[in-house]
Amino acid sequence: MQLARVIGTVVATVKAPGLQGVKLLVIQPLDRALRPTGSQLVAADAVHMAGPGELVYFVAAREAAQAMPDPFVPVDHAIVGIVDAVSPLEPPARDEP
């Protein structure tokens, strides 16, 4: 899974069977410093609540379809969560030998 920013929506009237009612969003994958990296993608919204501007995480490949109500749909990227926070962790201090 990776982080992404939702940057738009896709409206498609003619879709493959199984995609009716599936919300499609344009996402920009981000690196862990939240800088854009790589190509923009169209992802299905499996949480039904993501919208433009939001920071999300998405899953790719076969697992993306598993996130949908019908797992046998032609979906290869799906948003599976909306990010509240990304917390950098500091390693615990340790005594030098």
Place this chain on the structure above:
Amino acid sequence: MKLGRVVGTVVSTINAPAFDGRTLLLCDLLDPSGQPAGGYLIAIDTVGAGAGETVLILDEGNSARQVLDAPGAPIRTLVVGIVDAVTGEESGTLRAVAATAS
């Protein structure tokens, strides 16, 4: 599987139901010598890994769902181990990496 280092957590309240109650760790990918290989993954913790630790990352869906006993879940990336040491041609470096992380 891949080597990674835990560098953060991802907090999310609105998510697919399969993610409820699971800890998401942000992991930098490492090459076998322990240097950043470029890129990162968000992985679900199954071993209680903590900050800075070198970990073993499973990035394959069927195995991941089997480990979690969650068939049908949209999950493919797990932290499945905490690495103590990696040995090989550059074992000196690799051991040092693991020691630094703990």
